[in-house]
Amino acid sequence: MSPEIQFDNIRYGKDGREIIAPLTLQLRERRIGLVGRNGSGKSTFARLLTGLIAPDAGKVLVGGVDVFKDRKAAVGMIGVLFQNPDHQIIFPTVLEEISFGLRQQGRSQAEARETAQAILAKFGRSAWADRSVHGLSQGQRHLVCLLAVLAMAPKVIVFDEPYAGLDLPTRMHLERLLAGLGQTVIHITHEPPSLQGYDRVLWLEAGKIAQDGRPEQVLPAFEAEMMRLGGGDALADL
Amino acid sequence: MLSLTSEIRTPYHPWPAGPKLGAVCLVTASLFIIGSPWFSGAIVLACLGLYALPGLGFLRQGLGALRMLWPFLALIALWHGVSGTLEAGLAVALQLLAAVGFANLVTLTTRLEDMAAVVTRAASPLRRFGLRPERFGLALALVVRFTPVLAQRGDQIAQSWHARTSRRPGWQVLAPLALGAIDDATYVAEALRARGGIDPVEE
Amino acid sequence: MERNFVMIALFAALIAALGLVPKITLASGVPITAQSLGVMLCGTVLGARRGALAVLLFLALVALGLPLLSGGRGGLGLFVSPSAGFLIGFPIAAFVAGLITEKLRAMSVFWAAALGAAIGGILVLYIPGIIGMAVTLDKSLPEASLLATPFIPGDLIKSVLAGAITGSLAKARPDSVLSRA
Numbered sequence: 028m029s030p031e032i033q034f035d036n037i038r039y040g041k042d043g044r045e046i047i048a049p050l051t052l053q054l055r056e057r058r059i060g061l062v063g064r065n066g067s068g069k070s071t072f073a074r075l076l077t078g079l080i081a082p083d084a085g086k087v088l089v090g091g092v093d094v095f096k097d098r099k100a101a102v103g104m105i106g107v108l109f110q111n112p113d114h115q116i117i118f119p120t121v122l123e124e125i126s127f128g129l130r131q132q133g134r135s136q137a138e139a140r141e142t143a144q145a146i147l148a149k150f151g152r153s154a155w156a157d158r159s160v161h162g163l164s165q166g167q168r169h170l171v172c173l174l175a176v177l178a179m180a181p182k183v184i185v186f187d188e189p190y191a192g193l194d195l196p197t198r199m200h201l202e203r204l205l206a207g208l209g210q211t212v213i214h215i216t217h218e219p220p221s222l223q224g225y226d227r228v229l230w231l232e233a234g235k236i237a238q239d240g241r242p243e244q245v246l247p248a249f250e251a252e253m254m255r256l257g258g259g260d261a262l263a264d265l
Numbered sequence: 266m267l268s269l270t271s272e273i274r275t276p277y278h279p280w281p282a283g284p285k286l287g288a289v290c291l292v293t294a295s296l297f298i299i300g301s302p303w304f305s306g307a308i309v310l311a312c313l314g315l316y317a318l319p320g321l322g323f324l325r326q327g328l329g330a331l332r333m334l335w336p337f338l339a340l341i342a343l344w345h346g347v348s349g350t351l352e353a354g355l356a357v358a359l360q361l362l363a364a365v366g367f368a369n370l371v372t373l374t375t376r377l378e379d380m381a382a383v384v385t386r387a388a389s390p391l392r393r394f395g396l397r398p399e400r401f402g403l404a405l406a407l408v409v410r411f412t413p414v415l416a417q418r419g420d421q422i423a424q425s426w427h428a429r430t431s432r433r434p435g436w437q438v439l440a441p442l443a444l445g446a447i448d449d450a451t452y453v454a455e456a457l458r459a460r461g462g463i464d465p466v467e468e
Numbered sequence: 469m470e471r472n473f474v475m476i477a478l479f480a481a482l483i484a485a486l487g488l489v490p491k492i493t494l495a496s497g498v499p500i501t502a503q504s505l506g507v508m509l510c511g512t513v514l515g516a517r518r519g520a521l522a523v524l525l526f527l528a529l530v531a532l533g534l535p536l537l538s539g540g541r542g543g544l545g546l547f548v549s550p551s552a553g554f555l556i557g558f559p560i561a562a563f564v565a566g567l568i569t570e571k572l573r574a575m576s577v578f579w580a581a582a583l584g585a586a587i588g589g590i591l592v593l594y595i596p597g598i599i600g601m602a603v604t605l606d607k608s609l610p611e612a613s614l615l616a617t618p619f620i621p622g623d624l625i626k627s628v629l630a631g632a633i634t635g636s637l638a639k640a641r642p643d644s645v646l647s648r649a
Contacts, residue, residue, distance in 0.1 A: 079455045102461045114452030119409040131461025161413045179460065269533040269543050286544075293548045297603065333541050337550050340615070341605065357606045364604075365545040372533040372543030380532040396521075400473070404525055405532075407477035408484065412536065415478075415485035436629045439502060440636045443482060443509060447637065447644040450478045454470035463473055 029057050029211040030090030030104065030182050032076070037085040039071055046071045048234045049085075054213075060222035060242065061215045062249050063231035064256075069215050072231060073187045076213065077107045089183055103132060106181035110188040112168035121147070121163075121171055122156040128179040146178045166197030173204065183211040190221065219246040271326055271373040275319040282379035283386075285371045292367045302356035308363035315370060323373075330369040334361060381405060400463060411449065418445050472518060475646065479510050479522040480529070487538035503538045504623065507558045508589040508630040511565030512581035513637060515647035520563040527555060553600015557593040564588035569634070569647040577638040577648060582631025589630070590623045 034052040038045070046068050063069045074080045075087055078094030078101045087094050094101040109115045118124040122143050129139035147153050150170070160168060169189070176184055186205065190198045202221070205212060214222060219242075222228055228245040230238040238245045277285075296305060316327035338358055345354025381402060388398040419442050423434045457463060483506035511519035526536065535542040547555060565581075565588030572580035594616055602612035638645045 074455065077459055079458050098458070098462060102459070107459050109452070109456065111452070113414055114449065115456040117403075117410060117453060117456060118406045123406060128460035160410065175460070269535055289544055289548075330543065330545065333539075333546065333549060333551075337605065344607075353606070357604075360606075361549065361604060364548040368544035368548050372545065375533070377532055377534070384528055384532065401525075401528070404473070404477045404480070405529060407474065408481045408525065408529055409534070411478055411481040412484040412488070415481055416488040419485055419488070436632075439486075439505070439629070440633045442485070443513070443633055443637060444640055444644075446478045446482045447475070447513075447641055450474045451471060453478070454474040457470045457474065463470060 029055055031055050031088075032090075032183065032211075032213075033088040034075075035085045035088065037075060037082045037087060039075060039080070039082050046234050047075065047082075050234075050236065051085075052229075052236070054227070056226035057211050058225040058227075059211070059213045060225045060228040061213065061231060062217060062219060062222070062228060062246070064217065064253070067231045068234040069217075069231055070187060071234075073107065073185050073213075073215055077101075077105050077185055079107075102128070102179060102181070104181055105183040105185065106176035106179055107185040108169075108172055108176055108187065108189055110191050112165065112172045115172045115175075116160050116168060119159055119161070120156075121152075121158050121160060124160060124171055125175045125178050128175055132179060142178055146174050150174060166193050166201075169193065169197070169201065173201070177208075181210065183213065184208065185213045185215070187215045188217075189214070190216070190218070219250050222246060268377040269330075269372050270376055271323060273319060273323045273326065275323055275374050277315070277319075277370070277374040278376070280374075282375045282383045285375055286380075286383055289368050289371050293364050296360055296364050300356075300360070302359050305356065305359035305363045309359055309366060312363065312366040312370060316366075326373060327366070327369065330373065331362065331366060334365055337361065397464075403463060407453070411446075411453075414449070415442065415446055418442060472646070475514060475644075476518050476522045476525060479506075479514055479519075480526040482506055483510065483523070483526045484529075484534075484536040487536060504558075504589065504593075505626045505629055507562050508565050508585035508626060509633060511562035511567075511588055512569045512584055512630050512634040512647060513645055514562075514566065515570050515649075516563045516566035518646060519566040520559040523559040523562045527558060530555075548604070550601045550604040552604065554593060554597040556600065557596035560596070561588040561593040564592045565630070566647050573648070576635070577645065578631045578635035580631075581634035581647075582627050585630035586624065586627035589627055590620060 032052070032054040034050050037047060037050045039047040061069055061072060071080070075082055076089070076094070078087065078096075078098065081095050086096075089101070089105050092100040092104050094105060116124055118127060122140065125143035125146065126136075126139035129142055130136065134142070144153065144156060147156055152170070152174070155163075155167075155171070160171065163171065189201060189205070193201065205214070214225070216222065222242050223246075225242050228238075228240065228242045229236055230245050230249050238248055292308065296308065312327075313324075316324045338361070341354050341358050341361075345351050345357075385398045385401050388396065388401065391398065419438070422438045422441050426434045426438055483503060486502040486506040507523055510522040513519070514522055530536050530542045531544060531547060533543050537546065546552065565584040568584030568587055569577075569580045572583065575583070594613075598609060598612045598616055601607065601615055602609050605612065605615075607615070634645060634647075638648060643649060
């Protein structure tokens with residue numbers, strides 16, 4: 028059962044520029060995709076959804092929790108995997124990184140370490156516990172970020188361009204992991220093919236929902252529009 | 266990143282960090298207060314003995330750590346050689362060697378975590394000024410994590426510079442480096458918030 | 469709140485990283501270590517209080533035994549060596565540099581930061597620095613001052629750089645220069 032995600036008349040702007048136009052949304056599907064061009068507001072959407080930034084108006088509820096105001100409940104409800112693992116990993120060693128979130132959820136040091144060890148073991152990466160994060164490859168660091176999120180057992184996980192910069196085997200590995208997750212997944216991307224088989228796809232354009240529906244409806248329209256733009260002078264309206 | 270703690274196990278490693286740090290303060294203070302070359306010389310000899318006791322490898326490490334004193338020792342030799350006061354110069358040199366040698370001994374034989382625990386405890390009076398010593402561990406981790414990231418970025422920026430000019434990198438590479446640090450801070454702050462913020466959730 | 473905390477930690481890391489990057493070369497061909505420039509930047513960018521905290525954090529890690537000072541130096545020995553006075557002066561220098569940048573709002577960021585860096589990073593820094601050298605090397609204060617003078621021209625250049633860098637950051641990310649926020 029997926030928790031309900033509600034955007035209640037959300038607005039967000041920066042330096043007088045509107046990034047998210049008034050937006051009201053309800054999401055209950057288990058696999059949700061969000062597509063859009065660079066600068067369409069995808070990342071801002073992700074930050075609002077996870078409660079990292081305050082909306083100018085309205086509120087975002089995930090499973091009934093106001094994710095910006097009630098951080099304590101929010102971190103147990105929704106997790107996020109950022110595009111660049113170097114922006115996400117806070118600690119020098121893998122075990123510290125994974126146990127941090129658990130400590131923040133109020134578990135004891137010993138309990139946090141135990142849970143972190145367990146999740147490493149579950150993914151066959153026990154040997155990583157004391158490894159330095161800096162020595163891991165980009166793909167390995169991506170996996171560390173995912174494990175750190177999974178350890179906190181949120182009900183919803185947001186993936187912001189999860190495949191950017193990954194080589195093909197790492198990408199396929201992550202795709203399999205993602206497909207197997209029991210959680211609600213919200214996948215933000217500008218690559219339509221990675222959303223095949225999803226329950227619902229949102230297309231964001233200039234901070235507004237351009238289309239919303241099944242992937243077999245939204246994705247071909249999105250791709251056609253991208254091809255049309257690509258054929259013209261795309262840089263002109265960057 | 267490696268700390269300076271020696272990998273060669275010595276009998277001094279298990280000793281508690283607090284008293285060791287206290288000893289550094291005591292020895293340094295008495296060296297400068299007493300100021301006698303005989304006392305300094307005795308401490309130098311004692312240090313040599315303590316360095317030699319765990320074996321030749323540790324002694325070599327200890328002497329290597331004194332490298333930072335060479336410029337100063339050279340300066341002392343020059344100054345006192347020119348002014349013809351070699352005896353006074355020797356006294357200063359012995360004092361320096363004793364103070365730095367003993368302090369280094371503690372650094373070489375104390376684990377970073379133990380040291381950090383002492384600092385956190387020692388900093389608790391600063392609570393009065395709005396400082397939160399319990400955040401020190403997190404701050405420490407962030408610095409250790411991001412120093413190599415920023416250094417690597419510095420190299421990358423220097424390489425982009427080299428790719429486009431034959432001149433050597435100038436100060437202009439520093440501004441993008443600082444900018445990168447600021448942008449990283451924004452993202453990392455979000456990552457921190459995404460996982461429950463700076464302080465643990467109170468139950 | 470998270471951002472300010474992380475900014476302090478990342479500027480401490482920036483000082484450390486500046487000790488690891490290869491020496492930069494000035495137009496005159498004089499190579500300088502950028503680390504003390506990092507101390508100035510902590511003040512001029514983060515402001516007095518946060519700048520001093522960033523430098524204190526950096527120094528705490530050096531004292532704990534991380535080899536973060538240029539040349540891979542670190543440990544307690546440094547704090548009893550002739551450099552000790554300068555190390556102790558670092559956070560004070562950052563504080564004063566930050567305070568001046570904060571207070572001189574009528575001036576452009578460049579000039580306020582350059583002036584702050586010069587006063588904090590030279591005038592204020594050299595007082596404990598010279599005292600430290602005088603005590604550890606058993607010299608009189610004038611003698612110790614003489615030993616410090618060769619570094620003044622380099623530090624003056626660094627002050628101007630601190631002003632220029634702070635100015636360019638203020639243009640690129642206006643909300644990042646906390647000393648002027």
